[in-house]
Amino acid sequence: MDEETNQIRTSTLFKRLFKTSNLEQFMKKNTGQMQLQSFSKYITELCKNQGQVPERIIKRANIERSFGHQIFKGTRKPSRDTVLQLAFGFDADVDTAQDLLKHAGMSALYPRVRRDAAIIYCLHNRFTIVETQSVLNELELPLIGGGSRVK
Template identity: 35%
Template sequence: MVEKSTGDLQQGLMEEPDLNTYLKKNRPFFFDGQLPQLLAEIYRRRHISKAALARQAGMSEVYLHQVFSGRRVPSRDRLLCLCIAMGTTLEETQQLLLRTAYAQLYPRLRRDAVISHGLVHGKTLAEINEALTAAGEKTLF
């Protein structure tokens, strides 16, 4: 099956008079329930225990396991905490945000710029939160 671009999907949505037909025709192209798989794929490439990951992300192990199993969907900030704790690249982080229908990090927003800078430069969650505070922005947790 050939992948459809976002533009192709948008055009099809505007042209198709029947929503159900559109949804049926394009079912394979929707992002559904992929967060646990994407997180697991990134986690496998890291050398960190889930207990350490939970600690570094500032969340409980129970919550972390619920996210990895798909029983809980983290907020955008909690997902960013996970990304930072796993040491994801900016590109991996943007992909995870996109796949969960959250706004990607946007460099015109000061808070997002601070977070992006921290990701690119391998800062810890504590360091990013300190930079957010120094910039007068809300911390991630």
Template identity: 30%
Template sequence: MAKEKSTEDLLERLLASSTVDEYLSEGETLDRTLVSYLEELRERLGVKKAAVVRASGLNPTVVYDIFAGKSRPGRDHAIMLAFGLQCSLIETQRLLRLAGVAELWPKVRRDAVIIWCIENGKTRVECEDELWSRGEKTLLGTGPLKRAAV
């Protein structure tokens, strides 16, 4: 997988350009789809989709439909896919953007736990345990929900 320039670097270059065409002529924009990115990640890992299914904890039909472009994952399913594909934090954020859902945000307690797990090489199951032990909703949606103070 070719190393891409960071969004921040590209934004700086765009804002420094005298015209939008000057920036566009540099060829830094992408027409990447979620499906192509997932396949790229899977090939980098060198595994079959069945291994992604097992590692992600998602229903096989859900995973195969996402890889086929028949459906788009919700946020938690996209995060689970990222764990199944052993994504770095940058790759996870890109996957979330391509899925059309919110990126992980360290100001949100639950997201902070997930970010920490990704950065520390935890599996999806280990992340579930970290979320559960802190009273946060798990990725499978089975954990306790925090109640707002009244």
């Protein structure tokens, strides 16, 4: 396998990193392995792979239409919550949601954080964004996208 053009497994990269005695040399040798595809390119390809159109993903994500299209074009950067909304728009499982967050440069969902745990549960059980907002509201946790909880 030509490692300059093909991606290696992350676990292999970890092993190399832990074994190296020279970080600078490691960085130079593995530069091509340490770059993620842009978020807009990633979601566009994910959309295509699912046989979907951005308009449908944006609508299911409950994101304002023009803002959603700007994210797909790469002219606007999403917040972590917007990435999570897109995960629901893509009907993503937990792993895909984590990949979306990674490609957006955001922190992963972490089950020790109550809100993240609730979102993980909802993704795992294939809840819609509306169903997820209801769960968050019932648990008195901040809604995705910053909307206020129903009193």
